Amino acid sequence: MKPSKERPEKFIRILSAPTLAIILLADLAVLFFAGFAIDRLIHAPSILVIIIAVVEVFAIVVSVLVTKQIFSEGLALYSDRFEFSGIDDGGSIVYDEVADITCEKDTKASLVKNFSDRHTFLTFETKTHDLRTVDIGLVSMRTAESITRELCKRCGVEYKKVNTAPKKNNSAIIDLEPPQESKTEENSDSDNSRLF
Secondary structure (H helix, E strand, O other): OOOOOOOOOEEEEOOOHHHHHHHHHHHHHHHHHHHHHHHHHHHOOOHHHHHHHHHHHHHHHHHHHHHHHHHHOEEEEOOOEEEEOOOOOOOEEEHHHEEEEEEEEOOOOOOOOOHHHHOEEEEEEEOOOOEEEEEEEOOOHHHHHHHHHHHHHHHOOOOOOOEOOOOOOHHHOOOOOOOOOOOOHHHHHHHHHHHO
8 A cells, every 4th residue: 555645634753762773873874984985085086986985875865765764654643544654555544443452562671582572563453353463663662652542542442551561372482391201210220220
């Protein structure tokens, strides 16, 4: 679905802190190398410096486009529907179709979880009992609550606090230790005899 040309009534930007940090560092690196390329073009022009300057022009164009895209992603709220601008297909949902909204964000401390395990998920249950889950990324708790409150208000459903301890799928848990076998007395005696 292509983004709507209609102007939204309200727009909530969805931007995570790690994404912002990475984009700003990349933009600073591009600017630093642009300054370096200009300095080298002025003081010591050569074919290699000209090639680096041309590549730097392309890097600046890519940097501007990526930064523009990152800052344009969010939740657009219209009079009859809402639309997630960072999603290509199925990002637009009509308010009247939504029966329930659930927001889940894992905030428990862990050294083994990846960034993808920390993403915030919005789950919409339609009146036909279909579920649609949208991953809104690594957003702050304030942004998650703001989005959930606004959507609940516009859809006319009861606001539920952000679930900070999402349910785990028990079938996905893998037991890494093999089951302990009970040894009979004669097996344990024969095992002990090998020790001496």
